[in-house]
Amino acid sequence: MANNLKFESQRLGTWYFAVAATLFGAQLLFGLIAATQFVVPGFLFETLDFSIARMVHINALVVWLLYAMIGAVYYIMPDETGIETVGVGIGKLLFFVLTAAVTVVVLVYLFIQVGPAKESTIWLITEGREYIEAPRWADIGIVVVVLGFLANVYLTAMKGERTGIMTVIMADLLALAGLYLAGMFFTDNISMDQYWWWWVIHLWVEATWEVFVACLAGYGLIKTIGADRRIVEMWLWIEVSMLFGSGILGIGHHYFWIGTPEYWWEIGALFSALEPVPLIGMFVHVLYDWGKESGHAAANGTKHTISNTPAFSWFVVNTFGNFIGAGIWGFMHTLPQINLYTHGTQWPAAHGHLAFYGAYATILIGMFYMGVQGSNGIKELRATFASKMAITLITTGVVGMTIALTASAYVQTMVERAQWGATWEGFFAAQESVWFMQGMGWRLAMGVVTFIGFIYLVKDLLSTGSNPKHVK
Secondary structure, eight states: OOOOOSOHHHHHHHHHHHHHHHHHHHHHHHHHHHHHHHHSTTTTTTTSOHHHHHHHHHHHHHHHHHHHHHHHHHHHHHHHHSSOOTTHHHHHHHHHHHHHHHHHHHHHHHHTOOOOSSHHHHHHTOOOOTTOOOOHHHHHHHHHHHHHHHHHHHHHHHHSOOOHHHHHHHHHHHHHHHHHGGGTSOOSOHHHHHHHHHIIIIIIIIIIHHHHHHHHHHHHHHHHHOOOHHHHHHHHHHHHHHIIIIITGGGGGGOTTTTOOTHHHHHHHHHHTTTTHHHHHHHHHHHHHHHHHHHHHHHTTOOOOOSBHHHHHHHHHHHHHIIIIIIIHHHHHHSHHHHHHHTTSSHHHHHHHHHHIIIIIHHHHHHHHHHHHHHTTOSBBOOOHHHHHHHHHHHHHHHHHHHHHHHHHHHIIIIIIIITOSOHHHHHHHHTOHHHHHHHHHHHHHHHHHHHHHHHHHHHHHHGGGOTTSBO
16 A cells, blocks of 8 residues: 555554454355345354354454554544654554454464363453453453553553544543453353443443544544534534533433333333433535535535545445434344343344444445555545446445344244244244245345445555546
8 A cells, every 4th residue: 555644654554444444354255154044044154153154244243443542543543633643663563462362362262262160261262252262361451452552542642632533532442451450351141241341332332433433534524524623522512512412311221121220121121221412413414515515605606525525425325324324223132121022033133233333334434545545645546347346336235134134033033022922943943944944045145146246345445545536
């Protein structure tokens, strides 16, 4: 990749983007393997079982998003502070340490897979906690890397300018890093262990990550369409204020089955549905304001341009994907009266696919395009056939998987839960239903569509610098 970047920090950000894109591909590949095993149960049996393929699929998702988030901060920080990142050399060293650790963990997942029922397994192979299954040594390594990253962010922000976006990022990263610690200690009480584990999963993803992507969306809108910073930062503070309701109180929608008081049911379901509201409010407000300014510019004989069309397109998908995937699809199955039937079915999987894609993957892919624009010194980055195919196929594939999983989940709720009363007979009757299996088949087909879109995405990102369509 060319290097037209003024700051080494931004170059380091593109390194993180490159690894993130690689792990994104790995996530999709292992997702296809797991989806195939639903349709063909004997596929790779005793070589790469479903439990392992699913584990790598989910953990690759979490890690590539974290890589892209760290890369995004390193990329935008010089713009927001006006100075080079303090300790960028340490940042580069930590990048290589983290990448080496992730590589070792993945190799252990693939070639060792399962350890003995001893504490050594927790330290060396896997902790067994869904989504955060890295062994303890890797956990400690991640904490060290993130502490170094936080030090770079805080020292830089205190030395340079501190915009509203940077201030919110500083506070959010502190919470994001601190919450990870809640999933590191062990207790032999499974309910208590799951309680703290959900603090990591929920407050990570549905609180701190939501605020983080709002910061990136604000930065992206300022850079791509010249959004008014005052509007962006106003909505960021609304996002932070709603965090205390939608994020913290919304955690209650995970408390249905672990013995907490019943009042958490309604509180959790209601407030968790509010999470995407500030982000879509920001986007609609910014777009309305931009439309007015474009109209005034046209009346004066000038024209407003979008400096990075592919990135802006991904930001648009993020706004509405977040609202639909995290908001609507989440609310569809989190009310306790509904969750009684949907818990443990494909319904949470349907919500998870669309929510992670709509809320997080899209905004970070947009940041990939910001990175290649800066690296190649492009003034106006235009959409190409490959970029259009990428956003169309990936979005179509994820939405298709969501619909297929929802259809299969509906069969499970009707057959396994409502008809058979959540018995073992009901479980197997639902699994063998032709409608359930058709949903699994369509999920696999849509996964293939998504992977083809990913190939177009990589092709476009790698060829951006040599494409004469862009204005340099």
